[in-house]
Amino acid sequence: MAEFWKWRESRWVSQEVHWKDARVISAGVDVGSVSTQAVILIDGLLYSYSNIRTGSSSPESATKAMNLALEGTGLSLEKIHYTVGTGYGRVNVPFAQRTITEIACHAKGANFMYGPTVRTVLDMGGQDCKVIRCDENGKVLSFLMNDKCAAGTGRGLEVFADLVGVNIEEMGELSLRVEEEPPPVSSTCVVFAKSEASSLLRRGWPKERVLAAYCAAMAKRVVVLLERLGVEEDFAITGGIAKNAGIVRRIENHLGVKALEPKMDTQIAGALGAALFAASLAQREGK
Amino acid sequence: MILRFGYADGSGEFYITLDSEKCDGCGVCVEVCPKGVLFLAPNPFDPLEEVPLALVREDARNRLKYLCVLCKGSPKPCVASCPNGALEHF
Numbered sequence: 001m002a003e004f005w006k007w008r009e010s011r012w013v014s015q016e017v018h019w020k021d022a023r024v025i026s027a028g029v030d031v032g033s034v035s036t037q038a039v040i041l042i043d044g045l046l047y048s049y050s051n052i053r054t055g056s057s058s059p060e061s062a063t064k065a066m067n068l069a070l071e072g073t074g075l076s077l078e079k080i081h082y083t084v085g086t087g088y089g090r091v092n093v094p095f096a097q098r099t100i101t102e103i104a105c106h107a108k109g110a111n112f113m114y115g116p117t118v119r120t121v122l123d124m125g126g127q128d129c130k131v132i133r134c135d136e137n138g139k140v141l142s143f144l145m146n147d148k149c150a151a152g153t154g155r156g157l158e159v160f161a162d163l164v165g166v167n168i169e170e171m172g173e174l175s176l177r178v179e180e181e182p183p184p185v186s187s188t189c190v191v192f193a194k195s196e197a198s199s200l201l202r203r204g205w206p207k208e209r210v211l212a213a214y215c216a217a218m219a220k221r222v223v224v225l226l227e228r229l230g231v232e233e234d235f236a237i238t239g240g241i242a243k244n245a246g247i248v249r250r251i252e253n254h255l256g257v258k259a260l261e262p263k264m265d266t267q268i269a270g271a272l273g274a275a276l277f278a279a280s281l282a283q284r285e286g287k
Numbered sequence: 288m289i290l291r292f293g294y295a296d297g298s299g300e301f302y303i304t305l306d307s308e309k310c311d312g313c314g315v316c317v318e319v320c321p322k323g324v325l326f327l328a329p330n331p332f333d334p335l336e337e338v339p340l341a342l343v344r345e346d347a348r349n350r351l352k353y354l355c356v357l358c359k360g361s362p363k364p365c366v367a368s369c370p371n372g373a374l375e376h377f
């Protein structure tokens with residue numbers, strides 16, 4: 001059976017940065033409900049990262065992501081001076097010295113990823129979404145999260161990809177190929193949206209139209225959160241859903257504000273922020 | 288930093304807001320809260336800072352509607368007790 005929900009795992013190693021003369025080697029691991037990332041920094045420069053699907057065990061996923069980031073580098077876990085865990089499974093990173101909240105890590109990571117002009121970060125993760133306002137150093141100024149309902153998130157997208165039978169990485173683009181925007185599905189709750197979409201498909205709606213209705217509903221939902229906190233530019237999106245053009249474009253249209261173009265895998269923002277904090281903590285503790 | 292704990296649902300908005308610039312960690316609000324909603328700890332959203340301030344317990348964040356409804360009066364006791372006007376409730 002085709003697995004439409006399966007997004008691509010990834011890894012990357014810098015060709016320019018080398019660890020042999022490093023003063024501080026730091027790492028961040030973000031264990032989310034859907035994906036897990038590990039990031040390694042050498043003296044504050046991005047050295048390597050990995051991005052994998054979270055398995056049934058958080059500690060195992062953390063270890064697996066870390067091993068993938070280390071693979072082929074000659075670097076090993078013992079050489080890392082400080083590791084910070086973040087994300088929903090952050091207490092389950094066996095080799096971390098400390099845990100830090102996702103909100104702090106995403107603001108910090110977005111600052112590194114998109115540059116110091118970022119003032120508003122929308123993190124759309126596997127299980128929830130958050131809006132963060134931050135300063136030029138990536139320090140949090142205020143935030144808002146929807147802790148109550150996990151609807152309209154990465155997990156929902158995965159379920160939807162399978163339902164409609166479209167690869168998750170193509171859903172967004174396909175949803176933009178409609179001549180006219182259909183009304184959004186009335187709920188982004190995975191269960192309701194699923195039955196609503198099934199009935200639209202049965203009624204003969206083309207896939208792109210059903211996807212458009214779903215992406216529009218997801219966008220509408222986060223726009224409420226964004227508008228409640230207020231969007232100051234520059235505006236950036238982190239997390240897996242930042243890769244879905246169908247949702248991003250619709251958020252931009254609602255807000256009348258463009259999101260910055262990502263320069264690297266948006267899913268690593270949390271782990272990147274964690275690794276940046278790890279570097280500061282390693283220095284502070286004189287390691 | 289403005290820390291906002293709580294949620295919005297169909298029946299309304301249930302948030303406790305703390306201004307970290309104003310809170311000095313005196314702990315008066317923690318003492319007056321009958322439900323143990325508040326506690327003192329370093330700001331988890333500013334991890335390089337170590338001074339404690341008032342926070343909402345993790346397991347209370349999704350239940351503020353039910354916990355805080357029992358505190359009658361306006362402003363709520365926690366808000367009224369704060370000497371620095373650091374807390375808000377809505």
Ligand code: SF4
Pocket residue numbers: 319320321322323324325354355358363364365366376
């Ligand atoms: S309203 Fe009452 S229960 Fe709620 S935090 Fe304040 S003092 Fe505690």
Ligand code: SF4
Pocket residue numbers: 305309310311312313314315316317340341368369370371372373374
């Ligand atoms: S009473 Fe006010 S200043 Fe004191 S800990 Fe509570 S919020 Fe902070």
